[in-house]
Amino acid sequence: MALVQNPILPGTYPDPSICRVGDDYYLVTSTFEYFPGLPVFHSRDLATWTQIGHVIDRDGMLDFDGIASSGGLYAPTIRHHDGLFWVVCTLVDRRDGAQDGGPSGNFIVTAADPAGPWSDPVWIDEGGIDPSLFFDDDGRAWMHGTRLAADPEWFHQTEVWLRELDVTSMRLTGPEHVLWTGALRGAVWAEGPHLYKIDGTYYLLAAEAGTEFHHAISVARAETVTGPYEGCKGNPVLTHRHLGRGEPVVGVGHADLVQGPDGSWWAVLLAMRTYGGYHYNLGRETHLVPVVWEDGWPVFAPGQGRVPTAVEVPFADAAAVRSAPQAVTGGPVLPGDVRWTTLRRPAALFATSHGDGWELRVRPETLTDPRTPSFLGLRQQHQDVDVSVRLTTDGLGVGEEAGLAIRQSEKDHVTFTATPSDGTVTVRATHTRGGVAHVLGEVTTTARGPLGLAIEARGQDYTLVLDDGTRRRIVAVADGRTLDTVAAGGFLGLWMGLYATSNGTPSAATVSFERVEYVPQ
Numbered sequence: 001m002a003l004v005q006n007p008i009l010p011g012t013y014p015d016p017s018i019c020r021v022g023d024d025y026y027l028v029t030s031t032f033e034y035f036p037g038l039p040v041f042h043s044r045d046l047a048t049w050t051q052i053g054h055v056i057d058r059d060g061m062l063d064f065d066g067i068a069s070s071g072g073l074y075a076p077t078i079r080h081h082d083g084l085f086w087v088v089c090t091l092v093d094r095r096d097g098a099q100d101g102g103p104s105g106n107f108i109v110t111a112a113d114p115a116g117p118w119s120d121p122v123w124i125d126e127g128g129i130d131p132s133l134f135f136d137d138d139g140r141a142w143m144h145g146t147r148l149a150a151d152p153e154w155f156h157q158t159e160v161w162l163r164e165l166d167v168t169s170m171r172l173t174g175p176e177h178v179l180w181t182g183a184l185r186g187a188v189w190a191e192g193p194h195l196y197k198i199d200g201t202y203y204l205l206a207a208e209a210g211t212e213f214h215h216a217i218s219v220a221r222a223e224t225v226t227g228p229y230e231g232c233k234g235n236p237v238l239t240h241r242h243l244g245r246g247e248p249v250v251g252v253g254h255a256d257l258v259q260g261p262d263g264s265w266w267a268v269l270l271a272m273r274t275y276g277g278y279h280y281n282l283g284r285e286t287h288l289v290p291v292v293w294e295d296g297w298p299v300f301a302p303g304q305g306r307v308p309t310a311v312e313v314p315f316a317d318a319a320a321v322r323s324a325p326q327a328v329t330g331g332p333v334l335p336g337d338v339r340w341t342t343l344r345r346p347a348a349l350f351a352t353s354h355g356d357g358w359e360l361r362v363r364p365e366t367l368t369d370p371r372t373p374s375f376l377g378l379r380q381q382h383q384d385v386d387v388s389v390r391l392t393t394d395g396l397g398v399g400e401e402a403g404l405a406i407r408q409s410e411k412d413h414v415t416f417t418a419t420p421s422d423g424t425v426t427v428r429a430t431h432t433r434g435g436v437a438h439v440l441g442e443v444t445t446t447a448r449g450p451l452g453l454a455i456e457a458r459g460q461d462y463t464l465v466l467d468d469g470t471r472r473r474i475v476a477v478a479d480g481r482t483l484d485t486v487a488a489g490g491f492l493g494l495w496m497g498l499y500a501t502s503n504g505t506p507s508a509a510t511v512s513f514e515r516v517e518y519v520p521q
């Protein structure tokens, strides 16, 4: 037995979906405009998770170019059937219209090995978001998802649709059914639907009220897969909305059920940890909740009715949990680390690993462009953390800059960069808020040789520090309260990473980043 701390996946790992094959669990989460997309995690005990790859890991598998932040890959579902792994997901196309956007909507990918390679996407002729798959024991496959109700009774009422999937042609077939529109009257955004067959009864699990403060989980059941579905009288079976905004964990929803090999039941779901007021800079994180069954209905976190801060997992080993791979320890983040992500296209487009760091080619795109700037980022997974780097800016020309960045979106981010100016180097902190850039502070240095830049996050203060080899100076302190989803909108937590740009003009410059460290405090 081991006591497992929640979240089991800290940082932006929202909309978790899980399946079990024998003694192995596999889990995927949403990644929006980040690349590679849809990380695949593996565990044998629900407690210790290792990322084994990504579903979307080839340039051109999907066309993200021009898709604005918090567009892209929403809510995947992972299932296993007949020796094959299936992932269904939505590419939400939020291009600015200037792009002749590529395919978007709901797609299916399959793989024999969940670590990949995954097939190229097969597009499904059905709209909406949050697709899911259910393989019935009669061999039939059913695809389902959510979309705005065809005939809504209230604003943002959605409906869960169901249609059979011909797994040979990979096309939907037969009549369409509408199964559910949420448990409560007035419920908006009944979404994240997942169907299960348990002891001969069909169950539908769905989130509702939207993925913010009022988020909740409801459940319904039916005698046949096409319904009618009867809502649980205990709905919502889990929510934190009645606990108020002072609750350290909020926005609980978007769950997926899995049964352990010992017959126990569990749910993975998303929730946000608040700090510095009602803010959740770490985004929507994957949590684990025990489930029991009473009168043919699931009871989430029995006896607690809330997401536990720690969960007793009988078949997990305490020593293994203490050294869990996902429990990020401090230190260098080497180029091969699976945590590195870029925006929309692979790092190979502009980055080459170089010793313990990276050589970044300076692209004209900036973080305000919905494209692929020279940005290599890591999720902020801890409230208090230092991210630091040593960089050499000799190769930069006038108007070119390189350093670190804290990213929410194109419209909301902080850059902390060095740029050459008249024989010296200016190190500047800039907060782009709602698309408007504000200089937070700047210093100059005549020091030669590598510069040390660091972001020191302590609560909602992000202190930006320059160490030029002769002295350590605080250049600015950015306010994290302006960067999270509550302030800036969207669906993402913060990323912190390496950044370089020539601000719109073509450039042949490269910048060497060494000794990149992510050190939780």
Ligand code: 6LW
Pocket (backbone or CB within 6 Å): 014, 015, 030, 074, 075, 129, 130, 191, 192, 207, 210, 211, 253, 254, 270, 491
């Ligand atoms: C996702 C929806 C949601 O499609 O947020 O958590 C959307 N709920 O189910 C994006 O993550």
